[in-house]
Amino acid sequence: MLFKQLFDQETWTYTYLIADPVNKEAMLIDPVNTHIDSYLSMLADMGLKLIYTLETHVHADHITASGLLRQKLGAQTGVSALCGAETADFQIQDGDVFSFTNDEQIKVIATPGHTKGSISFLWRDRVFTGDSLFIGGCGRTDFQGGDAGAQYDSITQRLFTLPDDTLVYPGHDYQQRWVSNVMQERTTNPRLAGKSREQFIEIMNNLNLPKPKLIDEAVPANRFCGLEENQRQDAIAQRETVRESTKTGDAPIVNCGGDMPKTGGMSVQDMVAAAKQHITEINVAKARQLIAEGNLTVIDTREENEYTAGHLDQAVLLPRGVLEFKIGNMPELANKSKAVLIYCRTGGRSAMAAQTMKTLGYTNVLSMAGGYEAWQKAV
Numbered sequence: 001m002l003f004k005q006l007f008d009q010e011t012w013t014y015t016y017l018i019a020d021p022v023n024k025e026a027m028l029i030d031p032v033n034t035h036i037d038s039y040l041s042m043l044a045d046m047g048l049k050l051i052y053t054l055e056t057h058v059h060a061d062h063i064t065a066s067g068l069l070r071q072k073l074g075a076q077t078g079v080s081a082l083c084g085a086e087t088a089d090f091q092i093q094d095g096d097v098f099s100f101t102n103d104e105q106i107k108v109i110a111t112p113g114h115t116k117g118s119i120s121f122l123w124r125d126r127v128f129t130g131d132s133l134f135i136g137g138c139g140r141t142d143f144q145g146g147d148a149g150a151q152y153d154s155i156t157q158r159l160f161t162l163p164d165d166t167l168v169y170p171g172h173d174y175q176q177r178w179v180s181n182v183m184q185e186r187t188t189n190p191r192l193a194g195k196s197r198e199q200f201i202e203i204m205n206n207l208n209l210p211k212p213k214l215i216d217e218a219v220p221a222n223r224f225c226g227l228e229e230n231q232r233q234d235a236i237a238q239r240e241t242v243r244e245s246t247k248t249g250d251a252p253i254v255n256c257g258g259d260m261p262k263t264g265g266m267s268v269q270d271m272v273a274a275a276k277q278h279i280t281e282i283n284v285a286k287a288r289q290l291i292a293e294g295n296l297t298v299i300d301t302r303e304e305n306e307y308t309a310g311h312l313d314q315a316v317l318l319p320r321g322v323l324e325f326k327i328g329n330m331p332e333l334a335n336k337s338k339a340v341l342i343y344c345r346t347g348g349r350s351a352m353a354a355q356t357m358k359t360l361g362y363t364n365v366l367s368m369a370g371g372y373e374a375w376q377k378a379v
Contacts, residue, residue, distance in 0.1 A: 001018065001019070001020060001021075001101075001104065001124075002017070002018070002019040002020070002021050002026075002046075003016070003017065003018055003019075004016070004017040005169065005178060005179075006035070008032045008034065008035060008062065010034065010062075011032065011061050011062040011172075011214075012172045012173060012174050013030065013032055013059075013061070013062050013171065013172055014030065014169065014170060014171055014172065014173070015028060015029065015030050015031050015032060015035070016028065016029040016030065016128055016169060017042075018104075018106075018123060019046070019048050019101075020100075020101035020102060020104070021046075022102070023101055023102065024046075024047055024048050024049050025048070025049055025051050025100050025101040026043065026046075026048040026049065026050050026051060027050065027051055027052040027053065027054060027075075027098075027100065027106075028050065028052075028053045028054070028065075028066075028069070028075075029053075029054050029055075029056065029121060029128050030054075030055060030056055030059070030064070030128075030130065030171055031053055031064060031065035031066060031069060032062050032063070032064070032065055033062070033063040033064060033065040033068060033226050034062075034063075034065075035065065036065045036068050036069070036072075039065060039069065040072065040073075043073070049073075050069060050073045050074075050075040051075060051076065051100055052075060052076055052077070052078060052098060052100070053065070053066035053069050053070070053075050053076075053077050053078070054077075054078045054079075054092075054098070054106075054121060055077070055078065055079045055080075055083075055085075055088075055222075056118060056119055056120065056121070056128065056129070056130025056131065056132070056171055057079075057080065057083060057114065057115045057117055057118040057119065057130055057131060058079065058083045058084070058085060058115065058117065058144070058219055058222045058223055059131075059218055059219075059222050060143065060144060060212045060214065060215040060218050060219050061172075061212045061213075061214055061215070061218060062214060062218060063214070063217070063218050063221045063222060063226045064221075064222050064225060064226035065226060066079075066088075066225045066226055067087070067224065067225030067226045067227035068226065068227070070089075070225065071227075076089040076090065077089050077090065077225050078090035078092050078098070079091070079092060079117070079225075080092050080093075080110075080117035080118070080119045081093055081117070082112070082116045082117035083115070083116075083117035083223070084117075084223050085222065085223045085224070085225060086223075087223075087224050087225050087227075088225060092108055092119060093108070093110075094108060094109065094110030094119070094358060094363065095107070095108060095110075095277070095278030095279060095355070095358060096108040096278070097277050097278065104123070105123075105277075106121050106122065106123045107121070107122040107123075107277070108120075108121060108122075109121070109122055109127070109158050109159070109280065110154070110158070110363060111129065111130075111132040111133075111151075111154035111155070111158055111159060112147065112150045112151070112154055112363070113132060113138075113139075113141055113146065113147055113148065113149075113150040113151020113152070113153070113154045113155070114130070114131040114132055114138070114139035114140065114141060114144075114146055114151060115131075115144040115145055115146060116144070116145040116146075116147070118130055118131065118132050118139075118154075120132055120133075120158075120159065122162070122166075125163075125165070125166060125167055126166065126167035126168075126169055127159065127162060127166055127167070127168055127169070127182075128169045128171075129159065129168055129169065129170050129171065130170070130171040131170075131171045131172065132151065132154055132155065132159070133155050133159055133168060133170060133185060133189075134170045134171075134172060134173060135168070135170055135173055135175075135177045135179075135180040135185070136175075136177075136180075136185075136188070136189055136190060137189065137190070137191055138151060138155065138189075138191055138192070139151075139171070139172075140204070140207060140209055141204050142204075142205075142207070142209070143211075143212075143215070144219065148200060148201040148204035148205060149197060149201055150337065151200075151204070152192075152197045152200045152201065153197075153295075153337075153339060153364055154364075155192060156192070156293075157290065157296070157339050157364055157366065158280060158364070159182065159185075160182060160185070160186045160192075161280065161282045161286050161290075161366065162182050163182065164181065164182050164183035164186075165181055165182070165183065166181060166182045167179055167180075167181050168180040168181055168182060168184075168185055191203055191204075197295060268348070271352065272348040272351050272352060275351040275352045275354070275355040276351045276367075278355050278358065279351055279354040279355055279358065279365065279366075279367050280354075280365070280366050280367070281347070281351070281366070281367050281368070281369045282341075282366050282367070282368060282369065283368075283369050283370070283374075284368065284369075284370060284374050284375050284378045285378070287341055287343075287366075287368045287375070288378075290339070290341060290366070291312070291313075291314075291341065295338075295339065296338065296339035296340060296341055296366075297316065297332045297333060297338060297339070297340050297341070298312055298314055298315040298316065298340075298341045298342075298343075299315065299316055299318050299333075299340060299341070299342040299343070299353075300312065300315040300316065300317050300318070300343060300344075300372075301318055301319060301320045301323065301342055301343065301344045301349050301350050301353045302317075302319065302320075302344050302345055302349065302372070303319050303321075304317060304319065306345065306372075310372070310376075311372070312343070312372070312375065315343075316330065316332050318330065318353075320344065320349040320350075320352065320353045323353055323356055323357070324356060324360070327357070327360065333362075336360075336361045336362045336363060337363050337364060338364065339364045339365075339366065340357065340362060340364065340365045340366065341366050341368060342354050342357070342365060342366070342367050342368070343367070343368040343371050343372055343375070344371045344372070345371045345372055345373055346370060346371040346372075346373055346374075347367065347368065347369050347370050347371045347374075348371075350367040350368060350371060351367050353367075354366070354367040
């Protein structure tokens, strides 16, 4: 696979190219409109076909090139469903998986905080964090529905729970740094390392940063994929045409919304594997760390007899078979944005339960890989 990190000096913005040099399919993450000509030249020189342009959020400091790239190359655009960018081809949700080229997959991780619709993209051993997490910092939270507490939860419970050596590629850097990794940020990031949620919120609430120069122009434009007003109606019409064309099955697969393959039935193992594509799993060591830190609800999704025989401290019993029917009556789960750690015996039931909870609107659900058996073995 081909990977390139591109840089806009005017706004200190990183754009990322992922491409297959064999079948020539490509995607861009967070393209900048002032570089449209260089993107077109680069793609032509490499003989690449741009399939997708994906956005980590609606930007306030630059205007995206996604709309122009759709007009010129037919690339489909993707933005979080919470961003209000209705002209995008895909309204992305947490857990969606973009599949393209030779079994390559990019998984969506919801990381709200900088904005309500901020998302990160996980591909292979690297995560593209947009403005949610920077190298030695993070995006501000004082506009566009930002929430410092939500950002702390997103970073510590969604990004810092990835493997330690996961490479972190941010949306910006202002000191000529290019890449970090999860362990580096978790242990040294001055806004986060050793900081409680309350301390982080205090830091973010007192940054006193100036208003982004382009915010009044960029945000409205980016909700229309960066297009000017006279281009927007054409873009809406083109989007509908593209959506109709994708129904033919000719387009690459984008598993948005958790649709499962219809191939004459699925085994339980297939269902668990499909569920795991759309949730966040953490290992026992990470689960122990999060439980020790507090600020999350632990759910045991096994049967009552299993729970009685032994369970994690403070775990609340909610069997998988009745989850949908009883979850609304549980005060511990009244706040759908609070972190939830869910486990079963070996990790299968908890994976499917985590996917169900996401469908029900819970935004920060973690499943413990290996379940209670792995927990006991690690004691």
